[in-house]
Amino acid sequence: MAQPSVLTPQGEDFPRWYQDVVQKAEMADNGPVRGTMVIRPYGYAIWERIQREMDDRIKAAGAQNAYFPLFIPESYLHREAEHVEGFSPELAVVTHAGGAELAEPVVVRPTSETVIGEFMAKWIQSHRDLPLLLNQWANVVRWELRPRLFLRSSEFLWQEGHTAHASAEDASRYATLIHLEVYNDFLEQVLALPAIVGIKPPSERFAGAVNTMTCEGMMRDGKALQLATSHELGQNFAKAFNIVFQGDDGESQYCHTASWGASTRLVGGLIMAHGDDRGLRVPPRLAPWQVVVVAVRDDDEVLHGAREIARELLESGVRSHLDTGRGSFGRRVTDWEIKGVPLRVEVGPRDLASGQVTLVRRDGGEKISVARAEMVSVARRLLDEMHDEFYQEALAFRESRTVTVASVDEALEGAQNGFARVPWDLLDEAAEARLKADAVTVRCLVRADGTLPLHEKEPDLVAVVAKSY
RNA sequence: CGGGGCGUAGCGCAGCUUGGUUAGCGCGCCUGCUUUGGGAGCAGGAGGUCCCGGGUUCGAAUCCCGGCGCCCCGACCA
Numbered sequence: 001m002a003q004p005s006v007l008t009p010q011g012e013d014f015p016r017w018y019q020d021v022v023q024k025a026e027m028a029d030n031g032p033v034r035g036t037m038v039i040r041p042y043g044y045a046i047w048e049r050i051q052r053e054m055d056d057r058i059k060a061a062g063a064q065n066a067y068f069p070l071f072i073p074e075s076y077l078h079r080e081a082e083h084v085e086g087f088s089p090e091l092a093v094v095t096h097a098g099g100a101e102l103a104e105p106v107v108v109r110p111t112s113e114t115v116i117g118e119f120m121a122k123w124i125q126s127h128r129d130l131p132l133l134l135n136q137w138a139n140v141v142r143w144e145l146r147p148r149l150f151l152r153s154s155e156f157l158w159q160e161g162h163t164a165h166a167s168a169e170d171a172s173r174y175a176t177l178i179h180l181e182v183y184n185d186f187l188e189q190v191l192a193l194p195a196i197v198g199i200k201p202p203s204e205r206f207a208g209a210v211n212t213m214t215c216e217g218m219m220r221d222g223k224a225l226q227l228a229t230s231h232e233l234g235q236n237f238a239k240a241f242n243i244v245f246q247g248d249d250g251e252s253q254y255c256h257t258a259s260w261g262a263s264t265r266l267v268g269g270l271i272m273a274h275g276d277d278r279g280l281r282v283p284p285r286l287a288p289w290q291v292v293v294v295a296v297r298d299d300d301e302v303l304h305g306a307r308e309i310a311r312e313l314l315e316s317g318v319r320s321h322l323d324t325g326r327g328s329f330g331r332r333v334t335d336w337e338i339k340g341v342p343l344r345v346e347v348g349p350r351d352l353a354s355g356q357v358t359l360v361r362r363d364g365g366e367k368i369s370v371a372r373a374e375m376v377s378v379a380r381r382l383l384d385e386m387h388d389e390f391y392q393e394a395l396a397f398r399e400s401r402t403v404t405v406a407s408v409d410e411a412l413e414g415a416q417n418g419f420a421r422v423p424w425d426l427l428d429e430a431a432e433a434r435l436k437a438d439a440v441t442v443r444c445l446v447r448a449d450g451t452l453p454l455h456e457k458e459p460d461l462v463a464v465v466a467k468s469y
Numbered sequence: 470c471g472g473g474g475c476g477u478a479g480c481g482c483a484g485c486u487u488g489g490u491u492a493g494c495g496c497g498c499c500u501g502c503u504u505u506g507g508g509a510g511c512a513g514g515a516g517g518u519c520c521c522g523g524g525u526u527c528g529a530a531u532c533c534c535g536g537c538g539c540c541c542c543g544a545c546c547a
Contacts, residue, residue, distance in 0.1 A: 330507035
């Protein structure tokens, strides 16, 4: 009984598969204005889990949440030359409001370095005010020419951290801390997603930054996706916004600032890194619903049994959801697979009669019967195992599609279906142009041992090149 | 902004070349019954400014002119 697949197979048309998953898993819809996105309840529940896990880590790193306005005076953007140059093409500008033309247009924030810089200048007087560690959860607008749900939308949700420090070393140290202890830790421990942690080459750096760090993940089609970034901004914004402090020596000096962000793009990354031909596969620690309890039929006895099981799971700390059994069994099961709920408990008359439950793993589809009394512990163990297996599987996939090469030609070839590691020294301007002609870019620079460099001038760096989203 | 394609029911499409009944089909939706351990079946039903404007014609989804919108591929980005 081979059913025709519900989704376009990944191997047939990956972008189409992605669209199918987003629609059929009820993650999001296109908004009425081109490039905008409606995040549906299931997609938003996943985003809320991301927020929660990241927010805990951000607070553990010492930053506090605040909120700054959506509207920014256009003149602010112009104060930092590279910044305005980088963002001008994608700005949404409000020229009319309240029935009249505005004296000074306001831009809808594409990012908040400028407004926050203005207030940092006001709040910071002394070295005792440093470091100032702020974060905000917000929406931002960057007008996109080719939007794709979650990956590139004209409006998206994110967290943006903005910090001010007394020295370049402090700024660098903190940005690195965030990058490793918030972003990479979240990616590994919650998203089960191995990322390459590196720095951006000058050509890919954030507009106005002196150094940009990135976490690059590989998707199931071999393309790279930037999952989070952290920037050292030097004194560029401090000078533009006069963010000055008086040191213990009585001398005034400019702060060193940093910023760091991760967005709803992570949802797209999760879909493309873990999904398979049957739909989404949500890693267990992230999943809004870790277990769905499916009543095989909707008679009172089965429903009662299923309800008890769902309650027991919830009470023991497993995020569970009860499927009340309307509609055919097969259809419901397929729908939960598309949504990627890690574990399914099937409850029917046979299970109830034998005092057992049937557990089914979303990843491999394996079914096991366990005694009702052992259900919770087995479910917990399976969820734990699945996290590790998701991570290992993604890592093995990435390794299988990564080549280490010694020439630009080989790098181009390797980047056709994955990552190529090539000596950074080989990539002069002409070489980068050759890559770019083939839609291949330098995703990041890493040390030979894979660790994070401090800057791109370090000797013997390795460039990771790939096609990307 | 350059090249290619498309606008017909919530979604996906046929019909257009060669103008002519009441504009169809699949999925979805509603009602009822039978079902429910891997995408259920039968019966009945609702749902349309055929993208917009103008023109030709006795008559336009169909032909002509002009708009608008969307999608895909090339220069930027979380």
